[in-house]
Amino acid sequence: MSSSAAGAGIGNRNLRDYLLAALAVLPGTRQFHLHVLVSSPRKCTTIFPFAKPRPPRVYVQDILVILSEEPVKDESNANAPATATATEKKDDNEPGNADESATPASSSRVIVTATEAAVYNIPHTSSAIFYVSKVDSSGQASAPSPTAALVRALLKYYVDPATRPVDAEHLWVQLFARAQSQYLFPDSADFEGKKPLSDTKLCAWWKRVLTRVVADVMSDKEKVQEKEMDVKMYYILPGYSEEEAEHTLRIAATTPLPDSTLQWKYGHPYSQANIPLPCPPPSEGPNLGHYIPSFDDDPKSRFIDEIAYTTDGEIKSPQRKRAKTEESSSSRTRGGTRGQEQNAEGPLGELGKVSADEFWERMSFRQECVAGAVTGFFTVIATCKRGGAECGESQRGVVSSQVNKRVLTTLTGVEFSTVERARKATETVEAAIKGLCEGIPGESGRKTPEPSVRLLEVPRTPPRGKRKMEEMISPNPFPEPVGSVEGYLSDIYGSVITRNAAVEKRESSGGYVRVLNVRRKIKK
Template sequence: MAAAMLPSSPPPVSPSLAAALTRELPAGTRLRAYHLSSPPTRCDPLFSPPPGQRGEKTYLESHFLGVTTTSSTTTTPPSPTSPPATSETFILALEVQIYTTTHLTTIFISKADSTGYAPPHPRGASSPLRGIARAFIAHLVRHRRRPHVPLVVSLFARASEQYLFPGSVRNAGKHVSDDRQLIRWWCRVLDPLVASPPTTTTPNFANGSASAVNGSITPAVTAYLLIPGIDSISPFLPPSSRGRWVAGHPLLTLNATPPAPPRCLIPHFPDDPKARFLDELDAELRGSDRGVGDSPSKKGSGAWRSVRSLDQFWDAMACRQECAAGRVVGFLWVVFGVEGEGREGMSSPDAAAARRAPRTPRREVKTKRKRKGVLAGPITPRTPRIKMSDEDAVARRPARSKYYYWPETGRGEIVLVAEKYRKATERLLTGDYGTREQAVIATGQWSAWIYGL
C-alpha cells in the first residue's frame, strides 16, 4: 500500500483494497492495514424457516480490518547511526460477517471501534476513519456481488464506550459518540454507497461455477433507516442525501414471502438487540408438548402469540431496554438489487418471491425397526484417512458454488480457518489500550501473535 502501508510491512492487503484505503487518507499519511478473513464455512441459517420447510443452507465468511499508525518510541533526536525506533498503535478496527445463500448475500457489520490515537488530520478535513470504514465496506460489496442475487449491507448502531479495544475509553483523545451521533456517523459512512454504488464485475455462473465475466454492473440501490420509537429520520441524514433514504425496513423483500410468520422475516445476527427479542418470543412457541430443542416450524403455524406482524415487532422493540429510557438504536440497511431491476421492482415482495430458490419441504418418514444382522466373514482393515492441515483445507476450498462466491481479490491478506480466526479476534480483547504506551504493547503483541500462526 504505497501511501498507507509501511515499507517494512508483512504481506500487504490486496492491491484493490490498498488503493481504496489510500484514496481516503490525507496526503502524506502512512498507515498499515491488517486484513484477516476466514473461508466460507457452513453455519446455522440466518432466517428461521417457514412452517414445513427446511432451513436454508447458509455459509459464513468473517472479515477483520485493523488499521495502525506508527509513533516514535525514543525521546532522543535521531542520527544517521541511530534511526528513531517506531512502534505500531491500533487506531481503528472493524469486524464484518458475510452470510450467503443461493438467493441472498448479507454483509453484516458486527463491530467497529477506534482508540483515539489516530494522527491529527488537517483543519477543516474530516477524520479519515469514516472514509476507511466506507472503503472497506465498498471493497467487500464489490467482490461479493453475484449475478441475479441481491446483496444487503446491514448493521445496528448502538453507542458503547468500547467494543474492540479494552481500556481505550480512558484515553482522553478518544471521542465516544452518543446514540444519535453514532447513527448519523454510520449514515454518512453508507450514503456514498447509495449515491455512487461500487461498480461490480461479476462472474457468469453456470451450473455452480464461474466461467466467464459478464462485465461491470451498477445495480439499483436503496438505503433504509429504522429507529424504534422515532418516526422522522431526517435529523440523522446528511442534508443532500435525504431523498436516497427510506424510513422503514426491507425485511419483507429479503427472505420469505409475506404470508410467512414474522419470525421468518427477521435475521438472527449475533449480539443484536432484535435477536435477543427474537429468542424471547420464540420461547412462546415451546409449549408443554414440545421439547426445548424442537423446531417451532415442524408443527403449527410458527407464529408468535403476542406479536403478529412486523409492525408490532418494531413497536415492541421501542419499549425494550436497548431502545427506551433515553437510549436510541438505529437499524440500517443498504440493499443492492438485481442488475436490470429498478428500485420499485427491488422493493416488491413479488419480485423477491420470484427470485427465491424453492426449498425442500419436510416429509414425515416412518422408520421401520431393522433386524440386527450377524457380522461374518473376513475383516478388511481400512486405510486411515490423513487429516489435512488448516492450510490445505483452505487451499482446497472451492472459490465458488451456488451458495457463495469467494474470489481471491476479496480475501484477507491472511486467511484463517474459523477457529483460528475466532482466536485472533479474541486475542485482540486481551490487550489494554488505556494509554499510548499500553496500546503500543498490545498492538505489538497482537501482530506478533498473528504472524506467528
C-alpha cells in the same frame, strides 16, 4: 511481494489492496499497517433458526480488519509531491511489499481502528447479507481519523458488483448503531484522546457513511445501466417518528449528506416486494422467522427468541437441549435444535401472528431502545444483474475461522488505556496474527486444527435406510485453509505510506463574541 499494484481499481479481487488504495489518499504523512482476516466459507444454521420447514443453505464468512498507524519522518523524501496518490507511489510504497512485513510491530506503531463483520451467502435466493457487527477506534490515530475511509472502502467492496466476491444478485447491508465508549479495544475509553460519538452523532455518522458508499457506486452511470443496478436504503430510530428522526439526525450531522438525490425511506425493508427476501417466505402463511435474520449481539435476535417462545401471552422456556454426542455434536447448533426440530408442526410461538410492521413497532419498547440513548437500524439493499465472471470467484487469502476467534481473544486480553500500553498491545496482537496466519504455534503451543478428511469429501446424498446422524450431515464443500508465509504477505498483511497535503485546520467560529452597543434614547 504484492500481487497487485497499490492503485488497483475496482476490478481488483484482493480486499487488502482495495482497502490500502483507499487509505493511500488520506491527508498527511504517515504509514498504515493493515491486517485483513477473512475466514473460509462454512455452513451456518443460526441466521434463520425459525424458518419453516427448514432454512435455506447459508454459508458465512467472518471478517476482521485491523489497522495500525505509524508516524513517518519527512527527512528522506523532502522533495516528494505533496499530493501523491496511490497510483503515483513507487514500488517500495506499494501495499503488500515485504519491506516491514517480516518484522514485528515497531515501538511507535499502534492499532487505531478495527472492524468486525460477517457476510452470509444464500445461493437459493442469490442473496447475501453483509452484517457490520462492531466498529471501534482506539483514539490514537492522527487527524484525520482513517476509520470512516476504511469502513466506506470495506462496504463499497461488497456493494459494488464489480468487486463483490460473493456470487449474489442482491446484497443486504445491515447494522445496528448503538453508541458505547468502547467495543473492540479494552480500556480505550480511559484514554484521554478518545472522543466517542454520542448516540445521535453515531446514527448520523452511519447514515452519512452509507450514503457516500451508495453515491460512489451509483456514480458510474454506464455500470449502473449495464448491471441494471438499483439501491434501496432504509433506516429507523425506534421510538421516533419520521419527522423526529430526520430532525434529530439533521441537528447531529456535522456535514450534510453528499447527494440529495439519494432518498432514504424511514421504516423497515420487509414490506417491499421488488427485491426478494434472503430467506423465501413459506407458501402456507407468513412467518416472522423468514423475515428477521438473527445476528450475534443484536436486539432483534433476542426479541425473535422471545416471540418464538410466547404462546397465548405466556412465555415458555426453550426445550432442554440433549447432551452432545459424537454423532450429534456437529448438528446441535442453535438453529438445528430449536428451528428445525420444533417447527415441524408450525411456526413457533407467535411468529405466525406477529407481522413485520408490528415487530418494529414493538421494538420501540424494548430495553435496548428505551434505555435513554438513541439507537438506529440501517439497511441498504443493492440489487443488480448477475455479474458472471466478475462475481463469485474464489477468494484469496482466506483463513480458518478459528484464527479470527483467537485474534479477537488476544485483542480482549490487552489494554489501550495509554500510548505505552497500546504499543505493547499492538506488538502482541500483530505477532499473534502473523504466527496464526503462517501456521506457527502461539504462546499456548496450539496450532490451528488441520483439515480432516471428512471436511474435504465431496457432498453426496446419504444412503437410504437406517443411518447414523454423522452420515446424514453433509460435509462442508470448502476445504479448510492452511496458513503459509506467502499467503500472509500477499493477501493478509500490507502497508502503505501516505505523503499527501495535510488538511487545514478550521478556525473556530466561537473565538470571540461581538457585542452590539445599544444607543440610549435621550430624554427631553
